[in-house]
Amino acid sequence: MFEVKNLKYKDILYIDHLNINKNSVTCIVGESGSGKTTLLKMLNNIISPDEGEIYFNRKEINQYNPIDLRRRVVMLPQTPIIYKGSILDNILIGKKFSKSEIYDIKEIENLLEKFNVNKNLNEPAENLSGGEKQRVCLIRVLIMNPEVILLDEPTSALDENTEDLVINYVVEYVKKNNKTLIMVTHSKEIAKKYSDHIIEITKRR
Template sequence: MFSFKEVQYKDILNIGNLTIKKHKVTSLVGQSGSGKTTLLRLLNKLISCDGGEIFYNNQSLGTIDPVGLRREVVMLPQAPAIFSGSIKDNLLIGLKFSEKPPVSDHQLYEVLKLVKLNKELDQDAEKLSGGEKQRVALGRVILMKPEVLLLDEPSSALDEETEDMIIEALVNYTKENNKTLIMVTHSKKIAKQFSDEIIEIKEGMVVHEEEV
């Protein structure tokens, strides 16, 4: 799905050859500042490499329209935006941005169930806790039905028990719908438990790749 050929980005990343496979759950692990989030941002052209080339489905990212790419390869940052308004407004706004039709309240409640958030759609999203906001943002991304989900520490604001439940639900969703999940995680336990592949990055370089 993604392949890197001698990719460089500033003094942050220097990756010779790397392949991230389709329809797999891939975890990027490593210390803070190692370049994990930068790698994630390269995958949907939030930033572009200074040297080398990245391919998506055998097509150079340099030749792909970034807006179209970001509708197919959607990134959820570590501190996702929550907009003023209700939970429903926040869930639907991703569909609006990507020019997809809105969905029914029933489908919205199904997504809330998936992300383990027992709330009413008309509740004020800005009054939610950090972990609840993270789950609303996750639901927003899932509703967009991207081919690739890029998640930067998707469970950083959650307690350990909720983290396990959310990641498990995400992984199941990915596999049941033939999607691809690439996530940065601080937790080696999460990476081992839920990934098909683990890529370890140290000082901007891939130092270890492992099939789980």
């Protein structure tokens, strides 16, 4: 699905060749500052390499319209972005971006329950805790129904039990619906437990 060739970005990231498979779970691990998030942003065409090429479905990524690409390849940053309005408003922002006004309120309520966000959908989203905001943003991504989900430390604000619950559900969702998940995680345990492939990035000395 993704192929990276001869990539160089500043003094942060050097990749000779990398393939990321379709319909699989890939975890990116490595120490802080090694370029994990940088790679994720490049797969979403948020930033471009100084040298090298990135291909998505055998087409050079810069040949895609960036907005169209980001409807198919959706990235959730580590710091959740919450807008003014209710929890439901925040979740549906993703549907509006993907140009789909159709949603299933029961599906959204089910996701809130599965992710242990015990809140009414009409409550202000700004009142949520950090971990709850993270989970609401993850629900926003899931109901967009993208081909590829890019997650940057999606459970950094969660305790260990909740982290396991959330990742387990997301991985099940990805496999059931033939999606592709690429996730940056600080936890090698999570990577070993859930990923089909692990990419370890080392910091250049």
